[in-house]
Amino acid sequence: MIRHARWRSGLDGIVDGLQYSNWSRKIFEDLRAGGVVAVHATAIYWENTRESLSRIAQWNQRFEQFPDLIRKVRTPADLGQAGADGRIAFMLGAQNCSPIEDDIGLVEVFRDLGLLFMQLTYNNQTALAAGCYESDDAGVTRFGRQVISEMNRCGMIIDMSHSAERSTLEAISLSRRPIVISHANPASVHPSIRNKSDKVLQALSASGGFLGLSTYPFHLKGGPECTLLGFAELAAQAVDVMGIDQVGIGSDLCLDQPTSILTWMRNGRWAKEMDFGEGSADNAAWPPPLTWLKSGRDFPNIRQGLLDFGFSPADAQKIMGANWMRFLEAGLKPE
Amino acid sequence: MIRHARWRSGLDGIVDGLQYSNWSRKIFEDLRAGGVVAVHATAIYWENTRESLSRIAQWNQRFEQFPDLIRKVRTPADLGQAGADGRIAFMLGAQNCSPIEDDIGLVEVFRDLGLLFMQLTYNNQTALAAGCYESDDAGVTRFGRQVISEMNRCGMIIDMSHSAERSTLEAISLSRRPIVISHANPASVHPSIRNKSDKVLQALSASGGFLGLSTYPFHLKGGPECTLLGFAELAAQAVDVMGIDQVGIGSDLCLDQPTSILTWMRNGRWAKEMDFGEGSADNAAWPPPLTWLKSGRDFPNIRQGLLDFGFSPADAQKIMGANWMRFLEAGLKPE
Numbered sequence: 001m002i003r004h005a006r007w008r009s010g011l012d013g014i015v016d017g018l019q020y021s022n023w024s025r026k027i028f029e030d031l032r033a034g035g036v037v038a039v040h041a042t043a044i045y046w047e048n049t050r051e052s053l054s055r056i057a058q059w060n061q062r063f064e065q066f067p068d069l070i071r072k073v074r075t076p077a078d079l080g081q082a083g084a085d086g087r088i089a090f091m092l093g094a095q096n097c098s099p100i101e102d103d104i105g106l107v108e109v110f111r112d113l114g115l116l117f118m119q120l121t122y123n124n125q126t127a128l129a130a131g132c133y134e135s136d137d138a139g140v141t142r143f144g145r146q147v148i149s150e151m152n153r154c155g156m157i158i159d160m161s162h163s164a165e166r167s168t169l170e171a172i173s174l175s176r177r178p179i180v181i182s183h184a185n186p187a188s189v190h191p192s193i194r195n196k197s198d199k200v201l202q203a204l205s206a207s208g209g210f211l212g213l214s215t216y217p218f219h220l221k222g223g224p225e226c227t228l229l230g231f232a233e234l235a236a237q238a239v240d241v242m243g244i245d246q247v248g249i250g251s252d253l254c255l256d257q258p259t260s261i262l263t264w265m266r267n268g269r270w271a272k273e274m275d276f277g278e279g280s281a282d283n284a285a286w287p288p289p290l291t292w293l294k295s296g297r298d299f300p301n302i303r304q305g306l307l308d309f310g311f312s313p314a315d316a317q318k319i320m321g322a323n324w325m326r327f328l329e330a331g332l333k334p335e
Numbered sequence: 336m337i338r339h340a341r342w343r344s345g346l347d348g349i350v351d352g353l354q355y356s357n358w359s360r361k362i363f364e365d366l367r368a369g370g371v372v373a374v375h376a377t378a379i380y381w382e383n384t385r386e387s388l389s390r391i392a393q394w395n396q397r398f399e400q401f402p403d404l405i406r407k408v409r410t411p412a413d414l415g416q417a418g419a420d421g422r423i424a425f426m427l428g429a430q431n432c433s434p435i436e437d438d439i440g441l442v443e444v445f446r447d448l449g450l451l452f453m454q455l456t457y458n459n460q461t462a463l464a465a466g467c468y469e470s471d472d473a474g475v476t477r478f479g480r481q482v483i484s485e486m487n488r489c490g491m492i493i494d495m496s497h498s499a500e501r502s503t504l505e506a507i508s509l510s511r512r513p514i515v516i517s518h519a520n521p522a523s524v525h526p527s528i529r530n531k532s533d534k535v536l537q538a539l540s541a542s543g544g545f546l547g548l549s550t551y552p553f554h555l556k557g558g559p560e561c562t563l564l565g566f567a568e569l570a571a572q573a574v575d576v577m578g579i580d581q582v583g584i585g586s587d588l589c590l591d592q593p594t595s596i597l598t599w600m601r602n603g604r605w606a607k608e609m610d611f612g613e614g615s616a617d618n619a620a621w622p623p624p625l626t627w628l629k630s631g632r633d634f635p636n637i638r639q640g641l642l643d644f645g646f647s648p649a650d651a652q653k654i655m656g657a658n659w660m661r662f663l664e665a666g667l668k669p670e
Contacts, residue, residue, distance in 0.1 A: 050385050057440025105392025112448050 012317060013037030013083040014299045015324035017212030017250030018093075018161070018183035020265075022257045023062060028069040028088060031296030037083035037321065038073070038328075040117055040182060040250070044094035046268030049106060052099035056113050059092055074114045076329040091328070093117030093182075095162065097128050097147065104146055111154040116332055117182065118151065119159045120144060120171060123277070124270065129160075129167035132193050133277075137164035140171055152176045155334040161194070161212075161250075168200050177331065178208035183250030185214050186241060189234045190221040192278065198241055205242040210327050212250020213238060213319075215302075217287035218278040219252070224288040228301060231292075232309030235319060244315055248324040249302065255295065259285050347652060348372030348418040349634045350659035352547030352585030353428075353496070353518035355600075357592045358397060363404040363423060366631030372418035372656065373408070373663075375452055375517060375585070379429035381603030384441060387434035391448050394427055409449050411664040426663070428452030428517075430497060432463050432482065439481055446489040451667060452517065453486065454494040455479060455506060458612070459605065464495075464502035467528050468612075472499035475506055487511045490669040496529070496585075503535050512666065513543035518585030520549050521576060524569045525556040527613060533576055540577040545662050547585020548573060548654075550637075552622035553613040554587070559623040563636060566627075567644030570654060579650055583659040584637065590630065594620050 014035050020042040021027050031039065043055045063072050071087040073079050082089035092115050099115065100106040110118075120140070121131040128144035130137035140148065148171060151158050158179040160168040172179055181204060187195035194214075196204075201211060213235055220226035220234070238247050254261070262285070266277040276284055292301045299320075306316040349370050355377040356362050366374065378390045398407050406422040408414050417424035427450050434450065435441040445453075455475070456466040463479035465472035475483065483506060486493050493514040495503040507514055516539060522530035529549075531539075536546060548570055555561035555569070573582050589596070597620070601612040611619055627636045634655075641651040 049388060053384060053388075053441060053444050054438060057438065057444050060440060060443050103389060103392065105395060106388060108395050109388050109392050109448060113444060114447070 013321050014303070015082075015248060015321040015328075016040065016253070016299070017180070017210075017248050017324055018042065018214075019251060019253045019255075020257070020261075021253055021255035022261070024256065025066060025069070027255055027296060028066055031088055031299075032069065032086070034296040034299035036088060036296055036299055038079060038089040038091065038324070040091045040093050042095050043092045043115070044099055045096055045122060045265055046098055046270075048098055049101045049103075052094070052110070052115075053113075056092070056110075056115070059090075059114075063090075072114055073116065073332075076332045079325070079328055079332065082325070091116045093119075093157075093159065095119045095159075096122035097126050100147070102127065102143070104143075104150055107147060107150040107156060108154050111151075111156045111334075115156065117157045117159045117180070119162055120147070121160075121163045121167065123162050123266075129171065130164040132162055132164050134164055137166040139166045140174055144171075145174055148174050149176070153335045155332050157328075157331045165197060165200060168196070169203055172200075172203045172207050172209060175207075176335075178210065178327070179204070180210040180212065180327075180331075181250075182210075182212040183214040183216070183219075183252040184211070185219045185234055186238050188241075189237050190219060192219055194278065195219055201238070201241045205246055208246070210246050210248065210323070211238060211242050212248050212324070214250055214252045215290060215293050216252035217290065220290075224290060226290065228292045228305035229309055231302065232305040232311070235306060236309060236311075239315075239319075244318055245323055246327070247319055248327075249299075249320065251293065253293070253296075254286065257286070262286055348656050349638075350417075350583060350656035350663075351375065351588070351634070352515070352545075352583050352659055353377065353549075354586060354588045354590075355592070355596075356588055356590035357596070359591065360401060360404070362590055362631060363401055366423055366634075367404065367421070369631040369634035371423060371631055371634055373414065373424040373426065373659070375426045375428050377430050378427045378450070379434055380431055380457060380600055381433055381605075383433055384436050384438075387429070387445070387450075388448075391427070391445075391450070394425075394449075398425075407449055408451065408667075411667045414660070414663055414667065417660070426451045428454075428492075428494065430454045430494075431457035432461050435482070437462065437478075439478075439485055442482060442485040442491060443489050446491045450491065452492045452494045452515070454497055455482070456495075456498045456502065458497050458601075464506065465499040467497055467499050469499055472501040474501045475509055479506075480509055483509050484511070488670045490667050492663075492666045500532060500535060503531070504538055507535075507538045507542050507544060510542075511670075513545065513662070514539070515545040515547065515662075515666075517545075517547040518549040518551070518554075518587040519546070520554045520569055521573050523576075524572050525554060527554055529613065530554055536573070536576045540581055543581070545581050545583065545658070546573055546577050547583050547659070549585055549587045550625060550628050551587035552625065555625075559625060561625065563627045563640035564644055566637070567640040567646070570641060571644060571646075574650075574654075579653055580658055581662070582654055583662075584634075584655065586628065588628070588631075589621065592621070597621055
């Protein structure tokens with residue numbers, strides 16, 4: 001087995017709670033060089049059941065193609081191996097409930113296939129709940145309640161990153177198990193529609209839930225100009241609300257993705273009139289990258305920023321990976 | 336844990352290599368009372384990918400509903416538990432390649448979901464090979480070769496029960512691993528289209544493959560009048576061709592199924608002009624059951640028939656279950 005000088009174990013490695021990169025050997029190698037041991041990777045945005053299977057199959061082919069670099073997580077035990085053999089543990093997720101269509105039985109089916117996270121909504125209203133861009137939010141639906149219970153049973157983690165406020169509060173309250181907001185920031189720091197109110201974050205924290213801090217420029221004060229210290233300050237403010245044990249990173253990195261993918265993420269097949277999401281007609285492309293997070297190799301910069309801001313090494317590591325590890329090892333167990 | 340006086344371990348329990356019953360508590364209890372510890376159950380005939388997922392989900396619900404009676408097999412280790420806790424080990428299979436549609440990646444996807452067997456064809460030509468009712472058989476196709484290799488890799492067992500002769504011989508030859516004919520009989524005993532020539536059975540045997548003996552009346556000399564000794568004689572003739580270690584039972588029981596299911600099995604959605612399969616327009620319904628195999632409770636009759644015919648107790652047990660167990664524990668391992 002190849003030894004990697006910079007390789008970290010699960011305990012001191014970095015965990016990224018959300019990415020949707022254009023996966024390649026280079027991206028995997030960059031992440032490994034950056035000490036990343038586990039990543040929650042979005043496999044699905046708008047894909048229906050049949051299409052979702054092909055996304056899963058595409059990931060299976062990646063696991064077959066890059067056996068030296070990545071491994072698929074199905075169980076907490078798989079995650080416990082993260083960092084043990086130089087392979088990054090990949091956890092697949094859906095940012096929408098489209099894979100299950102109208103079929104409660106497909107929660108278990110997709111959990112069996114290694115889909116470990118599912119958002120109940122992606123920006124728009126779904127059969128389960130309201131998305132964060134809807135003008136009205138009627139909360140979790142009849143089907144939504146059943147899906148929450150079934151996700152709890154199967155050990156599929158509920159993610160409300162792109163959901164509206166009332167729906168998120170209801171999901172926190174209805175779920176028997178802690179849920180996550182895998183990639184968003186406190187709205188008190190930067191009031192974008194995707195960021196979360198202190199009310200949501202307090203309810204999330206009180207229920208044992210988890211927040212992954214986003215590095216997507218639209219979610220940051222100053223946008224692409226946000227400094228490392230600015231990000232560390234944001235982390236400190238999140239910790240003030242959530243506590244030091246329930247915050248991690250959810251970078252929302254979309255490395256090497258063409259604009260066509262951004263358009264797909266924003267419009268799926270539902271929009272005839274172009275939707276620009278967090279951008280606008282005159283700002284329709286990807287935002288410029290942060291200077292301190294241009295590839296997976298740069299993750300140690302975040303740790304350094306946290307230390308420079310004044311976090312202790314132990315607290316910085318909680319945010320960089322240890323918190324996610326502890327949360328996930330519990331959250332991925334079936335009931 | 337409830338102890339069952341008549342319960343057998345995997346070594347002396349009965350394994351049934353194919354059933355498609357109308358599953359209920361009564362049927363499971365009858366099988367258990369009959370000493371059956373493992374069953375290959377057909378989940379899919381003509382269902383496409385999406386529909387196949389709902390069939391899998393339906394089975395998952397059965398496993399949730401009857402946790403005292405049945406357990407799902409995914410791995411050889413699961414099968415090794417057969418009989419250990421009073422639960423029958425169920426192995427799901429497809430009698431057709433319809434679940435994978437045109438997507439090689441769906442072999443692994445369905446194997447992950449616990450689909451352990453797949454026939455390359457069900458009576459008709461498919462994208463993979465020719466079915467036994469086609470007038471011409473051009474053998475295994477381009478896609479078929481890739482699927483055989485992928486099934487080998489994933490530990491999904493190739494079943495050619497309903498395939499045509501040339502296709503079957505080619506599948507035996509192309510496959511890196513032994514294949515099965517899970518439910519059919521020697522055509523030398525009863526020359527029905529579904530039964531297999533000695534040439535096929537010899538090639539199957541030489542490659543380490545496996546034959547499950549069918550009790551479907553259309554596959555038996557004398558049909559529903561076939562006696563227990565007649566069936567034991569058929570078993571002896573199969574053993575003469577295949578050897579004592581590669582023959583088991585594949586009952587093809589379809590207990591409590593309405594005629595509408597028989598019509599579905601025969602016609603799927605492909606037939607506008609009714610196809611009667613092994614029946615005919617004036618004999619379109621299920622054949623009457625054998626007097627000695629009316630439910631799962633009657634499996635011990637088969638063992639008794641083999642003993643009465645002159646098989647040793649050890650050889651009778653090989654046919655009743657030990658052979659299947661040994662074959663499956665190897666065949667279900669991924670490469």
